[in-house]
Amino acid sequence: MRAPQNDPRPARALLAGLVAASLGLAGLVMAGSGTASAALPNVDVVANGDFSAGNHISPWTCGPTVAAVNNAATGWDLQGSPAGSDYANCSQTVTVQPNSTYTLSAVVQGSYVFAGVTGTGGTDPSTWSSNAGWNTLTSTFTTGAATRSVSVWFHGWYGQTPFLVDKVSLVGPGTGASPSPSGTVIVDPTPSGSVSSSPSRSASPSASTSPSTSASPSTSSSPTAPPPGPKHRLTGYWQNFYNGATPQRISDVPAAYDIIAVAFADATSTQGAISFTLDSGLSSKLGGYTDAQFKADIAAKHAAGKKVIVSVGGQNGTVSVANSTAAANFADSAYGLIQQYGFDGIDIDLENGVNATYMSQALHTLAARVGSGFVLTMAPETIGMQSTGGEYFKLALATKDILTIVNMQYYNSGAMLGCDGGVYSQGTENFLTGLACIQLQGGLRPDQVGLGVPASTSAAGGGYTSPSVVNAALDCLAAGTNCGSFKPGRTWPTIGGAMTWSTNWDALAGNPIATTVGAHLHAMP
Numbered sequence: 001m002r003a004p005q006n007d008p009r010p011a012r013a014l015l016a017g018l019v020a021a022s023l024g025l026a027g028l029v030m031a032g033s034g035t036a037s038a039a040l041p042n043v044d045v046v047a048n049g050d051f052s053a054g055n056h057i058s059p060w061t062c063g064p065t066v067a068a069v070n071n072a073a074t075g076w077d078l079q080g081s082p083a084g085s086d087y088a089n090c091s092q093t094v095t096v097q098p099n100s101t102y103t104l105s106a107v108v109q110g111s112y113v114f115a116g117v118t119g120t121g122g123t124d125p126s127t128w129s130s131n132a133g134w135n136t137l138t139s140t141f142t143t144g145a146a147t148r149s150v151s152v153w154f155h156g157w158y159g160q161t162p163f164l165v166d167k168v169s170l171v172g173p174g175t176g177a178s179p180s181p182s183g184t185v186i187v188d189p190t191p192s193g194s195v196s197s198s199p200s201r202s203a204s205p206s207a208s209t210s211p212s213t214s215a216s217p218s219t220s221s222s223p224t225a226p227p228p229g230p231k232h233r234l235t236g237y238w239q240n241f242y243n244g245a246t247p248q249r250i251s252d253v254p255a256a257y258d259i260i261a262v263a264f265a266d267a268t269s270t271q272g273a274i275s276f277t278l279d280s281g282l283s284s285k286l287g288g289y290t291d292a293q294f295k296a297d298i299a300a301k302h303a304a305g306k307k308v309i310v311s312v313g314g315q316n317g318t319v320s321v322a323n324s325t326a327a328a329n330f331a332d333s334a335y336g337l338i339q340q341y342g343f344d345g346i347d348i349d350l351e352n353g354v355n356a357t358y359m360s361q362a363l364h365t366l367a368a369r370v371g372s373g374f375v376l377t378m379a380p381e382t383i384g385m386q387s388t389g390g391e392y393f394k395l396a397l398a399t400k401d402i403l404t405i406v407n408m409q410y411y412n413s414g415a416m417l418g419c420d421g422g423v424y425s426q427g428t429e430n431f432l433t434g435l436a437c438i439q440l441q442g443g444l445r446p447d448q449v450g451l452g453v454p455a456s457t458s459a460a461g462g463g464y465t466s467p468s469v470v471n472a473a474l475d476c477l478a479a480g481t482n483c484g485s486f487k488p489g490r491t492w493p494t495i496g497g498a499m500t501w502s503t504n505w506d507a508l509a510g511n512p513i514a515t516t517v518g519a520h521l522h523a524m525p
Contacts, residue, residue, distance in 0.1 A: 043174035045094045045102075046152055050167055051076040062090040063155075074166065080155065081162040086421070088163070089155035094170060098147050102172030103140045106154055109133065110163025112388045114443070115154040117170070118490050121147035128388075128397075128443045132161075157388050157442070232474075232521040233497035235259040235377060235407055235450065236506065236513070237311065240279050244458070245504035247285040250297035250308065253503045254511055256518030259377065259404075260301065260503070261311040261347040265337065267319045272326025272362070273333040274312055274319060276341070298342045307375045310337055313349035322355045327362035334362075335369050345375030345404070348395070354384075356394035367402040378406045379452055379499065382413040382435060388442045397443050406444060407452040407499030410435060411463025422486060426463035429484035432473035436495075437488050440477075446492035452499040455506035455513050467516035470498055478524060497521050 047059050056068030056076055065081045065088045080088025096102060098121070106115040108129055115137045116126030121144020127137040143150070152170055156163045236257040239245060253260055265274040283289040298308045312319055312334075321330045334346055346366065348359070367374045376399060384392030385408050396406050410432055415425045418434020419441055425431060432451050439449045453470055454460035476483035480491045498521060500506055500513040 040097065040173040042171055044169040044171050045096060045174060046092060046168055046170045047094070049169050051078050057090075060090045060092050063088055066090055069164070077164040077166045079162055079164050082156040082160050087155045087157050089153060090165075091151050091153040093149055093151050095149050096143050096147060096170075097173040098143050098145050100173045101140060101142050102150075102170050103138060104152065105136060105138045105167070105169045105171070106165060107134060107136050107167040108154070108163060108165050109135075110156065110161060112157040112160050113137075113154065113163045113165070114157070114441070115139075115152075115165075115168070117141060117150050117152050119147070119150045120144065123494075124490070126443065136167075160389065230258050230497075230522060231447075231494065232524050233258040233405060233450070234514070234518045234521050235261060235405065235497065235499035236503035237261045237263045237379075237499075237501050239263055239502050239504045240276075240282060242279070242282050242285045244508075245502065246507035247282055248504055248507060249286060249289055250294065250301060252507070253301075254506075254514040254518070255304065255306075256514040256522070257306065257503060258497075259307045259309065259375065261309050261349075261377065261379075262343070263311040263347075263502070264314045264349070265310050265312045265319075265334075268333070270329055270333075271323075272319065272321045272329035274330065274337070275333065276310060276337050295341055302342070302344075307344040308342070309345045309347050309375050309377065310334070310341070310343045311347035311349050311379075313351055313379075318352045319350060320353075320355075321359045321362050323358055324361065327358045327365070330359075330362040331365040331369070334366050338366075338370060344373060345370065345377075347377040347379065349379040351381060354391050354395055356391045356398055359395055360398035363399050364402065374402060375404045376402050377404050377499075379409055380406065381409050382416050384408075385435070385439055385442075386417060387438075393439075393442060396439075396448075400444065400448070403444075403448050405448050405450045405496045405499075406439065407450040407497075408435065408439070409452045409463075409501075410465065411452070411454050411460045413463065418486060419488070420486060424486070427465050427469075429469050429473045429476065430486040432465065432470065433476050433483065433488060434486050436473070436477055440488075440492055446494045447496045449492070450496040450499050452501070453513075455500045455502060456509040458508070459501050459505035467512045470517050471520040474498065474520065474524065493525070 051068055052075060063086050065083050065086050067079055068076055069079045070076050078090065082088045104115060104117055104125060111132050112128060114126060114128045116124060118124045120141050122142055125139035125141045127139045129135040129137055154165050234257050236253065238248065238250060238253060238260050240262055265276045268275050278289060278291060278294055301308050321327050337343060363376060378396060380392040384390050387393060396403060411426055413426055415423050416435055418424050419437035420434060422434060424434045436449055436451060440446060451470060451473060453465045454463060457464045472482040474495060475481045477495045478491060478493050480487065498517050506513045
């Protein structure tokens with residue numbers, strides 16, 4: 001978090017004084033033909049980023065719930081009022097140079113306001129803010145070798161209160177043919193990839209007050225690098241109990257599974273604490289399975305490059321982490337299990353409620369103790385990831401810096417709302433792509449979003465999805481191919497992967513998830 005500033009919205013007139021510095025940085029670069037040409041100065045390529053032009057919105061393209069408002073203290077802003085399936089989106093296509101670095105900046109007021117850029121030819125950046133004060137959101141990206149234009153966008157989120165946006169800029173090399181849309185040559189003064197906190201203002205959508213002296217916290221969405229390992233992961237839950245599915249040792253789990261989640265740890269009488277014991281009924285079905293054999297199997301999976309983690313929760317698992325004491329107990333006990341069995345991390349599958357504040361505290365403590373290689377996965381129910389205002393979504397975003405992947409359960413839910421406002425039935429491709437889109441637009445990195453599906457019709461009460469449909473959804477999200485009637489407006493080539501409940505049910509069905517979905521994931525670019 002950056003220190004509060006006197007005002008989060010620097011006047012562009014102040015930046016004009018940096019013209020000489022910008023021009024002084026211009027050196028010589030080699031053009032594609034091999035001849036030398038002057039380097040282009042950094043400019044703001046966004047037009048009407050402060051919404052002070054005569055019609056205030058043009059050339060931005062905005063939804064019907066966006067309007068220009070004139071505030072006595074701040075001047076013209078754009079106000080978005082999300083309603084129904086509309087989240088008050090605005091966008092503008094701007095000209096950029098290939099192989100060049102640009103920094104996006106936007107000043108926003110309101111919870112869950114997002115800003116980003118698409119069509120960069122590389123990793124498309126996005127940032128968001130989760131408090132009601134004024135915040136400056138920034139992120140930096142590099143354009144691809146053939147990229148000549150990108151789309152700058154911002155929006156709110158479903159069901160949230162109205163928000164304000166001002167001072168949107170995209171700073172980088174200009175076209176060299178004409179002045180920048182804002183008419184100012186500048187050097188971007190903001191460190192890349194930061195979301196700075198700033199003095200809070202009135203939460204009223206049409207605030208006319210001056211800045212107060214209190215600082216509002218903000219949440220950084222600057223992405224950390226994806227953890228090492230396969231680009232697209234297959235996660236499978238391994239059942240530490242027998243319920244009719246094929247009983248397995250860890251060594252029996254097919255090699256296609258990159259992450260094995262041991263289900264489940266147990267709650268103890270100590271608030272927030274967990275324990276784990278190999279189930280005697282499972283051991284009996286296997287003709288004996290000792291702790292020593294279990295640990296040896298985990299070590300063998302490690303040697304094969306796989307990750308084995310312990311899962312907390314499930315349908316019947318109630319672990320409450322709702323205060324600092326419980327958070328400390330959770331971290332202490334989970335670390336003890338990791339040390340005892342050789343687990344790589346933990347999976348959060350709490351289906352009886354979660355407290356984002358204290359569970360995040362516990363997980364960050366645990367991650368710090370485990371160190372590099374820590375794996376954190378989650379398997380929320382669909383309702384938990386419908387909105388960034390939900391506790392599970394808040395938990396995922398709060399732990400984004402240590403989060404490996406969220407494998408939402410795309411089953412046992414009936415029909416749900418997709419990111420486009422459409423209502424889709426479970427078991428269909430549209431259900432997978434439409435709901436994944438909510439998480440992808442809501443602030444998670446693409447590699448942190450996975451598709452959780454039942455391994456067979458026996459594995460869940462509803463929502464079974466055939467492996468071919470899962471593969472089609474992965475193709476649609478990653479490359480825009482094999483889509484159903486819903487096709488997202490962009491692609492996410494680094495989509496995280498897929499998950500199944502469970503490796504045991506998959507084995508009983510002949511391993512269709514391991515052989516079909518696993519093979520497809522590992523063949524994806």
